[in-house]
Structures are given as C-alpha cells and as structure tokens.
Amino acid sequence: MLELRAITAGYDRHSPVVRDASLTVEPGESVGLLGPSGCGKSTLARVTALLHRPDSGTVLLDGSPVRRWRHRAPREQRTAFGAVFQQPRLSADPRLRLRDLIAEPLHASGHRDAPSERAAELAATVGLTTDLLGRRPHEVSDGQLQRACLARALVLRPRWLICDEMTAMLDASTTAALVRAVEDYRRSTGAGLLAVGHDRTLLNRWCDRTIHWETLRG
Template sequence: MTGHLAAEEVTVGYGRQVVLDRVTLTIARGETVGLRGPSGSGKSTLVRVLALLHPLNHGHVSIDGVPVTGTRYAVPAAVRTRIAVLFQSPRAAADPRLNLTDLIAEPLRATREPERRVSARVAELADLVGLTPDLLNRRPHAVSDGQLQRACLARSLVHRPDYLLCDEATAMLDASTQAHVAAVITGYQRTQRAGVLVISHDPALLGRWADRVVDLPTAGAVPAGRTAR
C-alpha cells in the first residue's frame, strides 16, 4: 500500500504578511515526519493547510498525487476524513458543552453514521486511549488535560484516517500521558500504515519518534524556489 499527503509550493498570507512562502512538504503512508521551526514560521498554519482547513494563496495540497480543491465541507467527506489533526490544546479543540462520549462521536455523526456503529466505535476507541466508562459521561471541565487530550485523540481516529497531523499534541501533557499518547499513535500507525506529522520543539522527542525531520524557516528566510526540507 502506497500513497502520500503533500503540500506543494504552498504560499499562505494574512493580509500583507506572508506566513508560508512556497513550502513543499510530503508525508508518505507509514512514515513519521518531524517538523520544527521557530515561533512564527507557520508550522500550525501548514498543519491547517494539510488538513484542508485553510485556503491557499498559491500552490495546492494533494493526496496520492491528486490535487484537492476547496477547504472544509467543500471537500467531499470521503476525502477530508482521510486526514485528522490532534491539536496542542485539548480545551481549545473541545466543545465544552459535550461530554466525552459525544466529543468522540461528533465526527461520525457529522457524516451520518448509524448510531449503533457510532456507539461501538466510541467504546472501541475509549478503550484504546485509556478512558474508563465513568469519564465518558463527563464534560471537559470535569476531566484533566491529559484525559481530555486522550478523548481528542480518540476523536481524531474515528474515521481511521490515513494521515494524522500532531501539532505539539503532547506539549501540555505530563510524561506518562505523553508516552501513552505517543504509544497509541504509533500502534495505530503500524496497524493502518498511516502517515504521521509531528510538530515539536523537543529535539529528543523528534529524535525518538520521527523517521526524518524537516526544518521550516520563517517566511522570507529561504531563497526563492527552495523547499522546506
């Protein structure tokens, strides 16, 4: 099984400020790519571009060599659900009105999966990430950051994505929860042959986890025509 997710010659700006300047990055199925760079270099923007959440000024995102047009719900569900994101802050990513069961189930319900399948998948993933049944009935304010990030990890895996993008996903966790989250992601990757992108400022973590590490310089620091490799 082969395939890849790629941002090709991507330029993104906010007004007159260019955040990404002709950046190319490829993540192959089964590969773990580390991404590092200074604050303000556009790492999180690149994640949102790859996840089809942010529009481009130039360039394109492709899956298995096929360019993807549009963002968010303008992209067919069968395409956009092949990519998932695990963000740094679970509290910013989670709807505080939902209990953990509904938080995990939300992406499945958005694609109108039968409730029987939703319940089975939530139970399967809760067990995988180490959430006990009593936690599933709680809302985000009633669980720890680590427990909430486990729920966010479960949610990111509900559609069995081919690519998982981790934006400083373990930065706010204690060491034991970091290790558990990393182990779940690694196990999922081996089972599904998923491509994984890991953003981190921790060189030791990237050294242990990534097959290769890409440096993303601040926009304007790379001469025209070069890629972030």
C-alpha cells in the same frame, strides 16, 4: 502520498506566515516538522489537514490536487485526515460529554458505525476509562481531554494523522501514552503521520525523519 508544493498561507494575504513551503509524507511514514513557536508550523498543519485554504501552492492527496477545503472538501478527502492540536480546550465543545466528543465526526459524516460502541473502543485505545466518558471537558484534566481529542481524530479511521504540538502541554507519562496510541494505530493501519513540534528529542525519537522549518522554504 501526501504532498505540499510551494504553500504560501496566512490570515492576511499581505503578510503570510508560511511562504513557499514544500514537503511530502509517504503512506506509513512518520515525518516530524521541527521549528520554534510562532514560525507558522500550526498554519501549515491546518493547511495539510484541509482546514485552511492556502493563498497559493498545491496540496496533493494520492496525486490528485485538493481544490476545496473544510466542509466543502469531498468526503473521501476530508475524512482521510485526523488532526490533534495543542490546546484541547480550544478544540472541544464544552457542552459535549467525552463519548459524544469522540463520536462527533461519525455524526457529522453520516458514518454507519454505532457511535457509542466506536467511542468506547477508542477510549480504551487511548487510555480513557469508561467512567470518564460521561464527563464534560471542564470535569477532566488536560491530559484526559487530549486523549479524547486523539480518539476523535481516529474515529473515522484516517489515512493521515496531523499532530500539531499534541503533547506540548502534557506531562511525560501522558505524552508517552499518546505517542504509543498513535504508533499502535499507524502500525495497524499503515497511516502516515505529520508530527509538528519544537521538541527535537521527541520528534527524533518518534519519527522516521525530522524536517527543520527553515529547510521548507524556497
């Protein structure tokens, strides 16, 4: 189980953007977190994905508290998460071709999978054609780049997916394709999902349950 207990976090200890927030996600469960822009959802998503250390509170993974963050987290905890964020162009190294972008976590973790084969497999899963894999971010659309970012999030076969406004900048057909790819992955692996967004209709259709931001805080 993934559990957040009384998380307070921000970028200035004197004015945190998240205060005393708690939630749980069971294995295989999809949970939506609904709230307006600027309320702190993205900060909480980064805490959940072990990318941002909270000021206080506890993140528990399978009952064990997380004590280190980002690259200092133990490999088994760090690679348990895959995250996709709202703006793919801020998440992608502009120097990398898409095949290398997708395979980037494999190189970073020293994984034994063949990077090119795994990248091609996941490209097909998220709807990227092979001709796009040789292109760099500036040579593809936002939707194509976000597909690559989703493939990158899946490359280490994570047990938990964090999708933070993943489809906010995309058209309806690309949104549907990305949601379908996430759900196909979850069905085949039993991964849990935290989907963060402000689109109530999308989250209600996508997730097993939706939590309103205001209810997280004590």
